[in-house]
Amino acid sequence: MQTLAWSLFDPAAGQGGRQFAEIGIALLLSTLIGAERAIQQKSAGLRTHTLVGVGSALFMEVSQHGFNSVLGLDQVSFDPSRVAAQIVSGIGFIGGGLIFVRRDAVRGLTTAATVWLTCAIGMACGGGLPLLAVAATLVHFLVVRGYPWVTRRIPALASVGQADVRLTYRAGEGVLPRVLEHCTDKGFRVLQVHVDSRERVARSGWGAEGADDADVRDATRTVRLEIDGPGNANDLVGALAEFDGVLDVAAHATDSAD
Structure with missing residues (x-):
């Protein structure tokens, strides 16, 4: 029983403290982005962004560590980047569902791009690049919060x-x-x-002495x-x-x- 428990949490098998920390960082960063979108009352808010970020991080963990048991076998080729490529393709379905056109006005582009960025942040966390994930999160807040302030002061940039x-x-x-x-x-x-x-x-006539109180x-x-x-x-x-x-x-x- 102790051997089984140790194997489940063996860092060499990809289930150690580092992997849990990476998923935790993805949870924190995607929650921050989702909270900002929820405050703006966008169609994809806190739960959507959080699940996208954590899910992407988990996919990256599986991509890197989920096939360790078969790597020692003969005639087994392993390309961890293939899972990452499939994540990028699959997230397009969620983003596409957030975009709609109404009377020649396109809505949902920024929210869809935010979901796409949250996916990338989760992938960075799961891929062992938490500093890049934090930097990308800061860039998100710079763009969605800072750029409108700039465009309001530069009419040529106003959309x-x-x-x-x-x-x-x-x-x-x-x-x-x-x-x-x-x-x-x-x-x-x-x-x-x-x-x-x-x-x-x-x-009429409120407060006026002798005035008719007519409707x-x-x-x-x-x-x-x-x-x-x-x-x-x-x-x-x-x-x-x-x-x-x-x-x-x-x-x-x-x-x-x-």
């Missing part, structure tokens, strides 16, 4: 971004045509318009615009807020490649 603009305005004053025209003038393309109608009840019904509209373009969504919101008849406006900017 086409998407935004959802939610606007509430008084009906019957021609507000929506002016809003759409302004978006077009600022370089945005309106992809879709969703309009919800409702009635807002406003009471005044104001027909309002709430519209959601899906737009994309190289402009700044926050600047657009500020301009639309100054329009006569606009009661409320807010925008949520998204990166179409994410």
Whole structure:
């Protein structure tokens, strides 16, 4: 029994402390990347990235140590790089499932690339290159967190971004045509318009002595615009807020490649 237990955890058989440490490092690094994606509310988040990183590390461990028992046999050839090549090919199925096209706007590219990078980080950990894995993880955070800050300050590098603009305005004053025209003038393309109608009840004469407490019904509209373009969504919101008849406006900017 002791001989069997020792053989299971024999470092020479690829099941020693080093291998467990490599998988642990892959777990830590892929969790950090997955947490960042989850905070950004992307389709592939914490669990997906963590499983991809740990799974890739395990594949590399199997590639290096899983065939030790047959290496001493005659006429046995062994190429550990073949498993690594198959990992790179197989991860494309997960990445491809995260990418979709909607009205000529491609989404999911950054998340798919992040899954691909997490796979490489896991392979590096399983292949005994933890320092390179840590460096690649730092590069990930530099790119996904630092590059948007740079592109916002260099207009020539800015990619086409998407935004959802939610606007509430008084009906019957021609507000929506002016809003759409302004978006077009600022370089945005309106992809879709969703309009919800409702009635807002406003009471006049509050606090005024002798004033009639009559109900005044104001027909309002709430519209959601899906737009994309190289402009700044926050600047657009500020301009639309100054329009006569606009009661409320807010925008949520998204990166179409994410």
